Amino acid sequence: MSTNATEIKELVVEKQGIVLKITLNRPRAFNALTRVMLKDFKKALREVGEDKTVRVVVITGSGIGFCAGADLGRFKAETEAGHPMDFRKDLEDNFHPIVKMIRALPQIVVTRINGACAGAGLAIALAGDVKYALRSAKFVAAFVKVGLVPDTGSSYFFAKALGYSRALEFFLSKGRMSAEELVPCGLVNQVFDSPESLDQGIEAFVNQIAQLPPQAVTLTKRVLQEAAQAKYFDEALNAEAAAQVFLGATADHAEGVSAFLEKRKPVFKGV
Amino acid sequence: MNSQTTTIPVIETVLKAPVATIFLNRPGALNALSDEVIDTLADQMEALDRDDSIGAIVLAGRGRAFAAGADIKGMVDATEEELTKLDRFAKWTRIWKIKKPVIAAVHGFALGGGCELAMSCDMIVASQDAEFGQPEILIGIMPGAGGTQRLTRAIGKSRAMEIILTGRRFTAQEAYEYGLVNKVVPKEILLSEAETLALEIAKKPRVAVLRAKEAILKAGDVALEDGLAFERKLFYTLFSTEDQKEGMKAFLEKREPRFKNK
Numbered sequence: 001m002s003t004n005a006t007e008i009k010e011l012v013v014e015k016q017g018i019v020l021k022i023t024l025n026r027p028r029a030f031n032a033l034t035r036v037m038l039k040d041f042k043k044a045l046r047e048v049g050e051d052k053t054v055r056v057v058v059i060t061g062s063g064i065g066f067c068a069g070a071d072l073g074r075f076k077a078e079t080e081a082g083h084p085m086d087f088r089k090d091l092e093d094n095f096h097p098i099v100k101m102i103r104a105l106p107q108i109v110v111t112r113i114n115g116a117c118a119g120a121g122l123a124i125a126l127a128g129d130v131k132y133a134l135r136s137a138k139f140v141a142a143f144v145k146v147g148l149v150p151d152t153g154s155s156y157f158f159a160k161a162l163g164y165s166r167a168l169e170f171f172l173s174k175g176r177m178s179a180e181e182l183v184p185c186g187l188v189n190q191v192f193d194s195p196e197s198l199d200q201g202i203e204a205f206v207n208q209i210a211q212l213p214p215q216a217v218t219l220t221k222r223v224l225q226e227a228a229q230a231k232y233f234d235e236a237l238n239a240e241a242a243a244q245v246f247l248g249a250t251a252d253h254a255e256g257v258s259a260f261l262e263k264r265k266p267v268f269k270g271v
Numbered sequence: 272m273n274s275q276t277t278t279i280p281v282i283e284t285v286l287k288a289p290v291a292t293i294f295l296n297r298p299g300a301l302n303a304l305s306d307e308v309i310d311t312l313a314d315q316m317e318a319l320d321r322d323d324s325i326g327a328i329v330l331a332g333r334g335r336a337f338a339a340g341a342d343i344k345g346m347v348d349a350t351e352e353e354l355t356k357l358d359r360f361a362k363w364t365r366i367w368k369i370k371k372p373v374i375a376a377v378h379g380f381a382l383g384g385g386c387e388l389a390m391s392c393d394m395i396v397a398s399q400d401a402e403f404g405q406p407e408i409l410i411g412i413m414p415g416a417g418g419t420q421r422l423t424r425a426i427g428k429s430r431a432m433e434i435i436l437t438g439r440r441f442t443a444q445e446a447y448e449y450g451l452v453n454k455v456v457p458k459e460i461l462l463s464e465a466e467t468l469a470l471e472i473a474k475k476p477r478v479a480v481l482r483a484k485e486a487i488l489k490a491g492d493v494a495l496e497d498g499l500a501f502e503r504k505l506f507y508t509l510f511s512t513e514d515q516k517e518g519m520k521a522f523l524e525k526r527e528p529r530f531k532n533k
Binding site: 218 | 399400456457458459460463464467
């Protein structure tokens with residue numbers, strides 16, 4: 001083992017206080033995803049799910065891009081000679097778990113979209129609970145040009161937010177949209193002019209989350225996920241009521257009410 | 272075996288009368304269902320079935336999964352003759368004969384024996400991350416603790432065929448749409464939801480609950496005509512209970528009934 005090879009990690013995971021920062025780190029390849037990266041990514045997401053000290057997960061890319069999607073060259077090269085690539089297996093084992101786990105995490109996931117995203121990178125950027133982007137970041141629909149369809153959830157994210165027709169136009173004709181253009185439909189929450197202001201925006205968001213009772217934050221994520229997918233109004237009402245039954249019995253709820261009545265700052269303990 | 276391994280019980284029961292929650296407690300093995308687990312589980316369930324303070328049971332798994340299947344290591348070298356002679360899966364019958372309502376609270380994997388155990392319960396509440404499946408086919412066998420029968424009755428022949436013959440996993444949402452699970456909830460409130468449902472049932476007049484469960488299970492077993500006759504017979508027996516008198520009187524007097532479970 002050479003030390004150089006192990007020092008350059010393609011996925012960097014750092015804990016900074018209540019934040020876990022996951023950085024896709026192949027800047028020269030615009031952070032295109034390899035199987036190794038995806039495996040480490042899955043592991044990091046699985047571990048942070050159990051870590052109650054982490055309240056916010058930030059996902060970003062190093063260098064000038066966010067993520068260029070799958071490194072198709074690398075995927076092909078790694079596939080045994082003479083065997084066709086098993087797309088379903090690759091999606092189900094390597095890509096789907098990432099976007100599913102991001103949504104399933106109890107923490108709030110912020111995607112820090114520092115530059116272009118394409119292919120599966122689009123989907124990872126948009127799987128975040130909150131999407132903060134550089135104004136100049138480009139969203140590139142790379143799938144169809146290489147003879148594939150939008151995957152890893154990108155069809156879902158775009159069709160839900162833009163509607164069927166505008167999503168179709170994006171993938172088949174426009175091919176790219178800027179972060180700023182995606183603000184009105186909600187695919188991007190906010191845009192920032194510089195990496196510094198982007199970081200300040202994320203810090204401000206993290207500081208707000210830090211003040212809130214953790215279980216209520218998680219369950220707000222859950223009831224809104226439910227509401228976003230609900231077919232019927234009653235489903236959303238039921239999801240709210242179920243969460244309220246649980247939260248109503250927590251110490252943090254009692255503390256929140258007492259603090260409000262006593263006009264003091266609440267001290268939440270996560271129980 | 273040293274004493275350290277025996278101090279951690281494979282099954283743990285938490286009593287909050289009238290509800291009891293049983294936890295499969297081998298998180299390191301994703302709650303794989305060894306003979307010891309099934310035996311201990313059946314012992315616990317039978318004890319709760321006899322306990323008058325308990326009206327409903329929740330069955331959940333500790334750690335990352337509900338139960339990720341059977342104990343493969345313990346079976347790899349088994350022979351047909353041995354399995355037939357020992358008939359290890361016959362132990363499961365004890366679980367199937369529990370009279371009180373049992374609710375499975377399923378999170379993570381419910382695979383193979385884990386899926387069969389969840390289906391052995393009367394209701395299933397699942398968390399959004401739950402995944403069900405009968406992957407036996409992938410290791411050269413087939414479901415052996417009720418999978419082919421219970422899954423087919425729960426979700427229909429075509430779907431059961433696909434799931435059992437491909438071994439593919441299906442999500443909580445799919446299981447809900449197939450009618451296999453009662454509700455899908457965020458994992459954070461899974462236990463709270465299952466226990467709330469159990470409590471609601473545990474507060475109902477006990478004898479009527481047990482008879483109704485018995486009649487519903489009969490529906491999966493017998494011809495309609497026989498089931499209807501069975502139901503009618505059980506219905507009449509309830510008129511010898513105090514709770515029937517109390518329930519009907521309270522209804523007519525427009526007040527809340529006070530049931531005695533008699």
